[in-house]
Amino acid sequence: MSVSASAIKIEKEAVEVKISFEDLLIDKNEIGISLGYSAGKTPSYFMNMVDDVVKKLSSLCQPKAGYKIFDIDKSIIKPYGIYIENAFYKMEKIITSQIKKSDKVAVFVCTIGPAMEMWSKELFKQGDSILGYIVDTVASAAVESTADYLHNQIENSVQEEEMKITNRYSPGYCNWSVSDQHLLFSLLPKNFCGISLTGSALMMPVKSVSGIIGIGKNVKRMKYICGKCTVPNCAYRPYYLAINKRRLAKNNN
Amino acid sequence: MNEALITQIGICIEKGKVNKASPYPGDMIGQEGSDELTRQALSEGIGPDLILQACNSGMQRIGERFSRNEVFVPELLMAAKSMNAVMAHLKPYFQTGTVKAKGKFVIGTVAGDLHDIGKNLVSMVVEGNGWEVIDLGVDVKTAKFVDSVKANPGCIVGLSALLTTTMANMAKTVQEIKNQFPDTVVIVGGAPLSTKAAEQMKADGYASDPQGAVAFLNKVSRN
Ligand code: B12
Numbered sequence: 001m002s003v004s005a006s007a008i009k010i011e012k013e014a015v016e017v018k019i020s021f022e023d024l025l026i027d028k029n030e031i032g033i034s035l036g037y038s039a040g041k042t043p044s045y046f047m048n049m050v051d052d053v054v055k056k057l058s059s060l061c062q063p064k065a066g067y068k069i070f071d072i073d074k075s076i077i078k079p080y081g082i083y084i085e086n087a088f089y090k091m092e093k094i095i096t097s098q099i100k101k102s103d104k105v106a107v108f109v110c111t112i113g114p115a116m117e118m119w120s121k122e123l124f125k126q127g128d129s130i131l132g133y134i135v136d137t138v139a140s141a142a143v144e145s146t147a148d149y150l151h152n153q154i155e156n157s158v159q160e161e162e163m164k165i166t167n168r169y170s171p172g173y174c175n176w177s178v179s180d181q182h183l184l185f186s187l188l189p190k191n192f193c194g195i196s197l198t199g200s201a202l203m204m205p206v207k208s209v210s211g212i213i214g215i216g217k218n219v220k221r222m223k224y225i226c227g228k229c230t231v232p233n234c235a236y237r238p239y240y241l242a243i244n245k246r247r248l249a250k251n252n253n
Numbered sequence: 254m255n256e257a258l259i260t261q262i263g264i265c266i267e268k269g270k271v272n273k274a275s276p277y278p279g280d281m282i283g284q285e286g287s288d289e290l291t292r293q294a295l296s297e298g299i300g301p302d303l304i305l306q307a308c309n310s311g312m313q314r315i316g317e318r319f320s321r322n323e324v325f326v327p328e329l330l331m332a333a334k335s336m337n338a339v340m341a342h343l344k345p346y347f348q349t350g351t352v353k354a355k356g357k358f359v360i361g362t363v364a365g366d367l368h369d370i371g372k373n374l375v376s377m378v379v380e381g382n383g384w385e386v387i388d389l390g391v392d393v394k395t396a397k398f399v400d401s402v403k404a405n406p407g408c409i410v411g412l413s414a415l416l417t418t419t420m421a422n423m424a425k426t427v428q429e430i431k432n433q434f435p436d437t438v439v440i441v442g443g444a445p446l447s448t449k450a451a452e453q454m455k456a457d458g459y460a461s462d463p464q465g466a467v468a469f470l471n472k473v474s475r476n
Contacts, residue, residue, distance in 0.1 A: 035327060036327075037325060043279070045278070045279065046327045120370065124373045127337070129330050129333070129334070129373060129377045130327055130330045130331065130334070133327065133330065136370045172417070178416050178418045179418050198365065200364075200366065200416070201416065201418045202365070202367060202418070202419070206367065233447055235445065
């Protein structure tokens with residue numbers, strides 16, 4: 001089923017959100033940060049490549065996003081895990097502390113499809129590793145932005161029912177095992193949004209994101225979460241902090 | 254002998270200047286790159302070993318700047334690309350054995366994992382540093398790694414994984430290589446890896462980026 005975002009109600013069915021390339025916010029400076037440079041310091045030769053790739057993105061990225069809402073039984077939430085549909089998901093308190101205040105949980109997935117990935121692969125095959133790397137980095141930014149859009153759409157739709165939402169949390173982060181992807185995907189229709197899961201819990205297309213978002217009257221969406229997390233050496237934290245430092249600087253200007 | 258020419262080839266490597274037509278780097282536009290200069294050096298009778306030496310020190314300089322966070326993966330890749338232009342001219346000398354690669358590096362993304370960008374970047378940079386790279390691709394089963402070690406005695410093996418779920422397959426591969434070829438050196442990498450994870454799976458090394466892989470290989474090959 002496909003509905004326009006504004007028509008979303010808290011439904012029990014899996015909902016595919018209409019989303020197009022124009023809905024995505026691609027910040028070229030953030031892409032520069034992902035390549036390693038500090039804000040505004042990306043050499044122009046690489047920045048021009050980013051520009052060219054971003055121009056091609058409109059025809060190569062096919063964003064799809066969807067979710068399904070489940071009730072959660074608050075009484076059976078353990079300190080370090082939650083139950084959705086009778087299956088237990090072990091995770092950090094940083095997630096459960098938010099989810100336990102929620103009344104419902106949205107299980108979501110999103111993707112930009114396989115075309116960018118294939119382009120990057122092809123470039124590496126031809127020996128153009130730099131452009132291949134930049135295509136991959138732009139593709140990652142596009143799927144993050146797809147997740148942001150979905151997140152905002154869910155927020156808008158529940159506001160109509162005077163509910164709020166939490167941050168989004170994904171298997172593989174905050175001590176939530178990637179192998180729980182199998183459980184999570186069993187809650188969604190097969191091949192939902194064109195995403196499938198391999199035996200080793202890898203989503204195909206690769207440029208996809210999955211996770212949960214809590215919904216309730218007493219929850220809130222916070223700016224920072226990495227600061228509270230106790231996972232040692234998470235590979236995501238430096239990336240998250242670099243991106244957020246820039247966002248903060250922007251807000252202060 | 255044309256010392257200035259040799260030095261300039263090293264500078265082209267460090268700065269990622271491939272050829273005259275290349276607009277990179279901005280401060281060398283219109284100048285000849287490693288491609289033209291190597292051709293000229295060979296025609297002047299300069300030995301390929303001297304050219305290679307200059308390239309290696311160029312690669313080392315960019316590697317050191319990377320380690321100091323002055324440059325990032327794109328610059329490393331430009332340097333590797335400039336190096337590939339030199340290698341194209343030196344190929345005949347490798348074939349006749351006049352000059353030799355530093356060693357063989359077999360690399361692949363482990364079984365169950367289809368992600369290859371990180372592995373590709375490591376391949377490129379290691380190759381640019383004078384190693385012969387044998388890239389087995391993605392979703393590489395243990396048996397294929399073992400066969401490749403058998404076929405390339407003395408090679409060093411690099412394994413890449415993207416997720417903790419596929420890191421489990423990596424551990425099995427390390428174990429099997431070590432069972433059959435205890436002397437083979439194995440280095441692992443990829444986002445979920447760490448020095449600790451590498452130790453736990455009894456790999457010989459871990460590196461978080463392509464330059465770390467090069468530093469490890471150079472250290473091992475010197476011993
Ligand atoms: C961008 C990103 C994404 C993007 C793109 C993913 C992709 N790989 O294409 C998107 C948003 C789609 C994504 C999704 C997910 N991601 Co992600 N992602 C990242 C992030 C921030 C950067 C990864 C990246 O592209 N780096 C650039 C490439 C070039 O680097 P690389 O592949 O790591 O390779 C480098 C090094 O590792 C090293 N290297 C690689 N191989 C080798 C081999 C050897 C021998 C050596 C020496 C070195 C080496 O050198 C390379 C060049 O520098 C990392 C965190 C981080 N900072 O690494 C998380 C990270 C990889 N993601 C993670 C997770 C969990 C996920 C998801 C499962 C989340 C979810 N539930 O949706 C999904 C999985 C997607 C799927 N298809 O199944 C985890 C994985 C750890 C784990 N728990 O398993 C990480 C580490 C974040 C974390 N929690 O710490 N992700």
